[in-house]
Amino acid sequence: MKKRWICLFVENEIGVLARISGLFSSKSYNIESLTVGTTEDPTISRMTISMISDDKTFEQIKKQLNRSVEVIKVVDYTTVPIYMKEILYVKVSSCSEKDKSEIFRIAQVYGLKVIDYNKNSVIVEWVEKESKIDEMIELLKNTFPNRVEIVRGGSVAIESISVSNR
Amino acid sequence: MWITGAELFVKALKEEGVKTLFAYPGGSAIDLFDALYGQKDIDVVLPRHEQALVHAADGYARSTGKVGVCLVTSGPGATNLVTGIATANYDSVPLVCFTGQVPTSLIGNDAFQEVDTVGIVRNICKYAVTVRKREDLGRIIHNAFYIAKSGKPGVVVVDIPKDIQLELGSDEIPKEIHIRGYNPNTSVHIGQVNKALEVVEKAKRPVFLLGGGINVAHANEKMTELAEKMGMPVITTIMGKGAIPTNHELYVGNLGIHGSYAANTAISKCDVLFSIGTRFNDRITGKIEKFANKATIIHVDIDPASISRNISVNIPIVGDANNAIEALLKRAKHLDIDEWRQEVAAWRDDFPITMKTEENEKNNVLTPEYIIKAINRNYKNAIITTDVGQNQLWTTQYIEIDENKRLLTSGGLGTMGYGLPSAIGAKIGCPHKEVVSINGDGGIQMNIQELATAVSQELPITICIFNNGYLGNVRQWQEMFYNKRYSLTCLKYTKSCKRDCANCTNKQTTYTPDFVKLAQSYGAKGIRVFKKEEVVEAFKEAKKNKTTPTIIEFIIPDNLNVLPMVKPGNTLDDMVMEKGVK
Ligand SMILES: Cc1ncc(C[n+]2csc(CCOP(=O)(O)OP(=O)(O)O)c2C)c(N)n1
Numbered sequence: 104m105k106k107r108w109i110c111l112f113v114e115n116e117i118g119v120l121a122r123i124s125g126l127f128s129s130k131s132y133n134i135e136s137l138t139v140g141t142t143e144d145p146t147i148s149r150m151t152i153s154m155i156s157d158d159k160t161f162e163q164i165k166k167q168l169n170r171s172v173e174v175i176k177v178v179d180y181t182t183v184p185i186y187m188k189e190i191l192y193v194k195v196s197s198c199s200e201k202d203k204s205e206i207f208r209i210a211q212v213y214g215l216k217v218i219d220y221n222k223n224s225v226i227v228e229w230v231e232k233e234s235k236i237d238e239m240i241e242l243l244k245n246t247f248p249n250r251v252e253i254v255r256g257g258s259v260a261i262e263s264i265s266v267s268n269r
Numbered sequence: 270m271w272i273t274g275a276e277l278f279v280k281a282l283k284e285e286g287v288k289t290l291f292a293y294p295g296g297s298a299i300d301l302f303d304a305l306y307g308q309k310d311i312d313v314v315l316p317r318h319e320q321a322l323v324h325a326a327d328g329y330a331r332s333t334g335k336v337g338v339c340l341v342t343s344g345p346g347a348t349n350l351v352t353g354i355a356t357a358n359y360d361s362v363p364l365v366c367f368t369g370q371v372p373t374s375l376i377g378n379d380a381f382q383e384v385d386t387v388g389i390v391r392n393i394c395k396y397a398v399t400v401r402k403r404e405d406l407g408r409i410i411h412n413a414f415y416i417a418k419s420g421k422p423g424v425v426v427v428d429i430p431k432d433i434q435l436e437l438g439s440d441e442i443p444k445e446i447h448i449r450g451y452n453p454n455t456s457v458h459i460g461q462v463n464k465a466l467e468v469v470e471k472a473k474r475p476v477f478l479l480g481g482g483i484n485v486a487h488a489n490e491k492m493t494e495l496a497e498k499m500g501m502p503v504i505t506t507i508m509g510k511g512a513i514p515t516n517h518e519l520y521v522g523n524l525g526i527h528g529s530y531a532a533n534t535a536i537s538k539c540d541v542l543f544s545i546g547t548r549f550n551d552r553i554t555g556k557i558e559k560f561a562n563k564a565t566i567i568h569v570d571i572d573p574a575s576i577s578r579n580i581s582v583n584i585p586i587v588g589d590a591n592n593a594i595e596a597l598l599k600r601a602k603h604l605d606i607d608e609w610r611q612e613v614a615a616w617r618d619d620f621p622i623t624m625k626t627e628e629n630e631k632n633n634v635l636t637p638e639y640i641i642k643a644i645n646r647n648y649k650n651a652i653i654t655t656d657v658g659q660n661q662l663w664t665t666q667y668i669e670i671d672e673n674k675r676l677l678t679s680g681g682l683g684t685m686g687y688g689l690p691s692a693i694g695a696k697i698g699c700p701h702k703e704v705v706s707i708n709g710d711g712g713i714q715m716n717i718q719e720l721a722t723a724v725s726q727e728l729p730i731t732i733c734i735f736n737n738g739y740l741g742n743v744r745q746w747q748e749m750f751y752n753k754r755y756s757l758t759c760l761k762y763t764k765s766c767k768r769d770c771a772n773c774t775n776k777q778t779t780y781t782p783d784f785v786k787l788a789q790s791y792g793a794k795g796i797r798v799f800k801k802e803e804v805v806e807a808f809k810e811a812k813k814n815k816t817t818p819t820i821i822e823f824i825i826p827d828n829l830n831v832l833p834m835v836k837p838g839n840t841l842d843d844m845v846m847e848k849g850v851k
Pocket residue numbers: 656657658659660661683684685686708709710711712713735737739740741742743
């Protein structure tokens with residue numbers, strides 16, 4: 104079992120998202136995250152999907168996606184050089200002054216952006232790799248137990264120009 | 270010229286060469302029906318239920334090789350299609366189903382007879398689409414036919430809202446196809462073909478395993494030629510029956526949980542398994558880890574997703590069966606495997622599947638084997654359809670198929686209620702063929718209303734009912750694996766029964782319905798057969814009816830089982846051969 108990434112180009116039509124997610128659910132494949140947005144061609148949407156699966160299931164998923172009429176192209180991002188980032192928003196509430204300075208310090212060290220705050224709440228924003236976001240969420244949850252609201256965007260990715268990047 | 274969407278619909282069907290349309294009207298489709306009224310090119314058939322309607326289109330498509338076409342209304346019309354769509358799609362049958370839909374302005378409002386048709390059928394068909402703009406209608410219909418019949422054939426659903434049926438627009442239908450997400454690959458990789466042949470030529474015990482793909486591609490003749498050229502034994506799945514003539518010296522039999530001893534043994538012993546057009550479904554493999562575990566496996570399939578899915582394949586060849594067989598024919602040599610061929614033939618001849626047990630012979634029991642063999646002798650140029658259950662399994666065991674015959678059966682989904690409507694579709698598609706439908710007493714009642722369709726269409730089809738008074742296939746499982754706890758499988762049950770079917774005292778209860786009277790009430794002919802001696806006579810009678818269907822009800826014992834049988838979870842060569850013997 105390992106983590107995989109797929110980039111899908113699909114027709115930008117009503118029902119295509121349902122078709123893709125339905126394909127995963129009908130075969131009992133679990134989606135870890137899925138993002139979707141339009142591309143430079145407004146008739147095409149691009150999906151970035153991550154899942155955890157074994158080799159055999161993953162091959163099957165790619166084949167199943169490929170044979171869907173609505174799917175224009177399937178690109179396996181598991182082994183090609185890519186840039187991939189996810190957006191994270193965290194709101195911490197019921198903050199004391201001490202909490203706030205702790206948040207600001209974390210933000211400074213890791214490069215999170217403080218985008219809003221008032222007397223007892225702070226919102227930070229971060230664009231990072233999924234694994235770093237996982238760690239940050241752990242840190243914030245441990246530091247401010249039961250006071251964090253977390254929103255993550257799911258990863259988006261693009262193939263790199265230089266081959267060395269990963 | 271400007272015409273309505275409904276007029277364009279009719280024009281498009283004509284341009285696709287549609288000769289027969291299976292259709293049931295309703296509010297959201299009434300404009301389409303209006304546009305069909307009075308035209309002479311398309312024969313519009315009205316079945317009596319939309320499920321049967323799709324099965325009829327399916328039988329039409331399987332028997333003719335053309336696309337079957339359906340038209341129904343929105344809401345209940347569309348939901349009634351679901352079983353038939355899944356049945357056809359599972360067996361790779363090309364259909365285009367048009368469904369009416371509420372006007373686009375009402376979609377999403379829970380309007381009267383609105384259902385999300387595309388949402389419902391999405392996971393059971395090849396492609397489904399709602400037409401949202403009048404200008405797209407022509408292109409969508411043209412694409413629908415292309416998608417249905419190309420690549421791995423399947424079902425396409427086109428949902429047409431009422432306002433689009435009424436809207437005026439261009440009468441032009443694009444001729445070219447541009448579907449950027451759909452480029453089915455049919456050509457084969459010659460390198461892989463050569464690799465496969467190298468392996469086969471070194472083999473000592475090779476066999477062909479042929480699935481429904483051969484029948485779907487209508488590649489039977491070429492396949493026979495290939496088998497003969499190589500001199501390699503042929504085993505088929507249920508769906509592949511008839512891939513080469515069943516009386517051919519190279520034909521071994523069906524494999525699977527009710528396959529023949531010879532076929533299952535040969536599969537277990539072979540060193541190269543050359544499979545074409547099968548997906549290695551659990552009904553054929555038995556315990557999967559042990560399936561053909563001594564063999565190098567070659568697999569030709571048009572669907573890359575079917576390769577290495579259930580079993581891992583050593584040499585995959587993606588492509589259409591026709592193209593693959595042609596490529597093989599050019600290169601294949603005769604194999605030097607006389608000994609193996611004789612060994613397999615000996616298993617086949619020494620252990621035939623038969624119901625001629627001592628007891629059955631002594632009591633002169635009317636067995637399905639006897640009836641089906643009589644069909645073999647009396648119908649030489651025929652299409653045979655089956656329902657699902659023991660009747661189907663016996664048919665796949667005993668029916669003989671050659672180049673003048675075809676077997677239509679719901680293999681993938683196993684849909685009860687398929688037998689009669691598919692026979693109607695087949696007879697409409699192939700009026701010069703005889704059509705015989707083999708059904709159980711349970712399944713026939715799932716679409717019995719189609720007798721009215723058969724009568725009104727003046728179809729002289731022969732409808733056999735094997736009446737064992739039970740949902741026999743389930744009863745057999747209950748007998749063999751559930752300690753004879755016959756839960757809800759007796760069709761003679763009445764409220765006064767004690768529900769102790771193993772010790773039944775109610776055996777004389779008359780059967781409901783009386784199929785002979787039922788046939789008569791529909792204006793069809795009805796014959797009841799109790800004894801072997803009456804069988805041939807019944808077929809003779811049926812053949813006299815040139816414009817009416819005939820029901821022949823065969824009263825068979827209630828305790829016959831389909832044997833041999835591989836018990837669930839066992840390996841293919843571990844079979845129960847006779848009743849009572851474990
Ligand atoms: C629509 C549907 N419902 C239920 C089943 C499960 N099933 C498979 S065979 C069978 C019994 C069929 O009985 P009958 O039609 O009398 O045929 P027999 O097996 O007795 O020949 C049943 C209930 C099915 N295949 N299809």
